[in-house]
Amino acid sequence: MQFVLFVAKSSSVSKQPIVLKFGGTSVGDVAAFERVVGIVASQLERRPVVVVSAMTKVTDALLAAFDTAKKGDFATAFSSLEPHFERHIEVSQRFISDDRPNAFNGELEFARGELSDLLMRVTRRSLPLQMLKDAIVAYGEQLSSRLLAEVLTARGVAAHQVDSRRVIVTDDEFGAAQPIIDETNELVRLELDPLIDGGEVPIMGGFIAANRAGETTTLGRGGSDYTAALVASALKAGELQIWTDVTGVMTCDPRICGEARTIPVLSYEEAAELAYFGAKVLHPKTIKPAVDSDIPVRVCNTFEPSAVGTMVVRDSPESPNKIKSIAHKKNITILRISSARMLGSYGFMSAVFQVFERFRTVIDVISTSEVSIALTLDNTAEIEKIVTELRRLGDVEVDPGYAVVCVVGEGLRASTGLASSVFSTIDDVNVSLISHGASSVNLTFVVKEEYVADVIKRLHKEFF
Ligand code: ADP
Ligand code: ASP
Ligand code: MG
Numbered sequence: 001m002q003f004v005l006f007v008a009k010s011s012s013v014s015k016q017p018i019v020l021k022f023g024g025t026s027v028g029d030v031a032a033f034e035r036v037v038g039i040v041a042s043q044l045e046r047r048p049v050v051v052v053s054a055m056t057k058v059t060d061a062l063l064a065a066f067d068t069a070k071k072g073d074f075a076t077a078f079s080s081l082e083p084h085f086e087r088h089i090e091v092s093q094r095f096i097s098d099d100r101p102n103a104f105n106g107e108l109e110f111a112r113g114e115l116s117d118l119l120m121r122v123t124r125r126s127l128p129l130q131m132l133k134d135a136i137v138a139y140g141e142q143l144s145s146r147l148l149a150e151v152l153t154a155r156g157v158a159a160h161q162v163d164s165r166r167v168i169v170t171d172d173e174f175g176a177a178q179p180i181i182d183e184t185n186e187l188v189r190l191e192l193d194p195l196i197d198g199g200e201v202p203i204m205g206g207f208i209a210a211n212r213a214g215e216t217t218t219l220g221r222g223g224s225d226y227t228a229a230l231v232a233s234a235l236k237a238g239e240l241q242i243w244t245d246v247t248g249v250m251t252c253d254p255r256i257c258g259e260a261r262t263i264p265v266l267s268y269e270e271a272a273e274l275a276y277f278g279a280k281v282l283h284p285k286t287i288k289p290a291v292d293s294d295i296p297v298r299v300c301n302t303f304e305p306s307a308v309g310t311m312v313v314r315d316s317p318e319s320p321n322k323i324k325s326i327a328h329k330k331n332i333t334i335l336r337i338s339s340a341r342m343l344g345s346y347g348f349m350s351a352v353f354q355v356f357e358r359f360r361t362v363i364d365v366i367s368t369s370e371v372s373i374a375l376t377l378d379n380t381a382e383i384e385k386i387v388t389e390l391r392r393l394g395d396v397e398v399d400p401g402y403a404v405v406c407v408v409g410e411g412l413r414a415s416t417g418l419a420s421s422v423f424s425t426i427d428d429v430n431v432s433l434i435s436h437g438a439s440s441v442n443l444t445f446v447v448k449e450e451y452v453a454d455v456i457k458r459l460h461k462e463f464f
Contacts, residue, residue: 016238017047017196021206021228024056025245026302027144029087030094035302036148037155039243040201042305044157047196049235051206051228052148054140058084059207059221062137065115069122070129077119085112088143095151104150111139130174134208135216138165141205141224149203160200167191168209168227170217177209177217179230181289188234196235204231225283229297233289240290240297242282247301248310249274249281252326256453257460262309263324267316270324270408271297273442277364277406278329287312318411322418323463325408326456330449332364332402333380334432335387338372339394348393349373355389365404365435365444374433376404376446402432403452406444407459413440425462426455 020043022036040048053059061084069077085108092104118136121127145161152159167187170177195202206224209217219226225242232240249271250260266274268291275282281299290297290312297312337352352373356363359382366375371394377383383398390396407422419436422443433446447455 015047017049017192017235018043018239018241019049019051019228019232019235019237020241020243021051021224022053022148022302023224023242023244024053024059026243027052027148028056030091032302033091033095033148033151035305036243037152037157039302039305040152040159041155041157044201046238048201049192049196049231049237050148050159050201050203051224051231052141052144052203053206053224054144055084055087055147058087058140058144059137062140063133065119066122066133066136069119072123074120074123077123078116081115088147091147092150095154097154100154102150104147107146108143111143115139131215134174134218137218138205138208138216141208145203145205152201152203158200159203160195162191162195162202162204164204164206164208164227165210165214165216167204168219168230170209170211170219172211172213172215172217174217176220177211179209179219179226180212181230183212184230185234188231192231192235219285222280222283223285225286226289229286229289229295232295233293236293237295240286240295242286242297242299243302244281244299245301245303246281247304247307248299249279249312249325251324251464252456252460253279253328256328257457259460259464261464262307264308264310265316266310266312266324267410267441268312268314269439269441270316270410271312273406273408273439274325274327277327277404277408277442277444279325279327282312316410318409322409322412322415323407324410326459326463327406327408328403328452328456329364329378329406330403330452332376332378332400332404332446332449333383334374334376334397334399334402334446335390336372336374336397336399337390337394340371341394351393352390355386355393358389359386361386365433365446367433367435376402376433378404399432401449402446403449404444404446405452405455405459406442408442410441412443419443421462422459425458429455 065077065080096102122132149159149161169180169183192202206227211217248262252260254260272287275284300309301307364376387396429451431445435444
């Protein structure tokens with residue numbers, strides 16, 4: 001009886017598709033596309049679905065073109081994109097031989113024409129700018145996904161581009177749209193299941209989506225990871241693989257400290273804290289749909305496909321010194337609000353939070369006493385309005401130029417002496433704000449931005 005059950009279970013497991021997400025550097029040039037073809041082709045029997053970012057630097061270029069057009073210089077805006085169109089053409093010419101019709105070139109011609117039209121509209125302000133911005137920036141992923149589908153097809157893989165805007169449904173928040181999960185799940189299954197069952201490999205652009213009216217939206221910078229997680233969750237995938245330019249999630253940002261090492265296993269909670277506080281290797285929101293659906297996430301290196309990378313799973317064991325990794329986020333502003341007249345009366349905190357809610361601004365770290373609050377923001381777009389409102393409640397101080405450092409590890413809150421060893425390692429650095437204990441897996445503090453690299457190097461040396 002047990003045997004029968006096991007067979008039934010294992011055969012249904014093997015039918016689960018897997019989702020592979022390739023970041024921008026993983027599709028940066030001809031050599032990168034070659035590596036992606038190898039990685040996809042080697043896993044065809046696992047029923048892969050591919051989610052791909054824009055070629056590296058393309059999203060930045062499209063956003064810069066939008067800004068230039070907004071300032072009124074349409075010609076410069078449009079011509080600034082030409083080198084990036086050329087990069088796509090170079091890849092398509094290397095993979096698609098001259099004796100076959102090159103469908104990608106036709107697609108690129110359409111994109112050129114449409115982008116010219118959209119940038120002109122930006123200059124002339126003939127449609128809402130936020131809407132135009134998403135429509136423009138979406139070409140990064142539209143082109144990369146189409147190109148990858150053509151490249152794979154040319155290499156004998158039955159690939160099929162699926163326009164993500166037909167399946168990922170969001171609200172109307174251009175630039176940072178929230179997916180409508182039920183509708184998205186249904187459309188993903190409807191569109192992808194028949195392709196997967198027919199032995200085809202669906203190729204989707206990450207980051208891009210559409211609202212119910214069909215207008216193009218985007219999920220926020222770094223959002224391709226999120227698309228991949230949404231698709232994995234909708235398909236109940238067996239695994240989500242995040243292919244990037246480093247070997248997994250590391251003990252700190254390898255760009256800051258050359259001694260950074262790959263962490264073999266992380267819990268979802270650890271990964272979420274790290275991602276939120278700056279480890280950009282995983283997008284913060286990626287974690288959620290994967291946790292909810294119990295899908296293991298593997299972070300792998302496109303440049304070293306055989307290296308094991310990091311596995312993110314629901315629970316992971318504590319490491320001997322408790323600390324798994326140190327993340328950081330720069331460009332942080334501290335706001336301090338104090339109000340002596342609120343002493344002994346309730347409602348102060350709530351009044352402060354309402355201001356941030358009204359201006360849709362996220363608070364990262366917070367520390368409070370009865371009548372004063374210090375908090376950090378990384379998005380200061382609305383700061384002037386926020387400060388004006390807060391001044392009704394008390395005195396407000398705005399202090400830019402900080403960085404958040406977040407030390408993460410399962411069991412951190414419960415371990416004695418850890419905070420003291422962290423702070424004694426950097427006892428000559430002024431710590432402006434500390435938050436510890438809210439989550440069981442992190443200790444977060446704020447220092448001046450110019451000290452952050454040194455702080456991380458010293459902590460890394462001490463704990464790893
Ligand atoms: P992709 O384009 O593949 O989405 P990202 O640039 O978003 O890649 O993320 C990968 C980068 O994240 C790495 O190149 C690395 O510099 C940075 N990074 C920051 N913190 C970490 C960390 N703890 N582990 C690994 N990479 C990190
Ligand atoms: N291309 C988008 C960006 O650069 C999304 C992503 O790469 O995840 O933010
Ligand atoms: Mg990323």
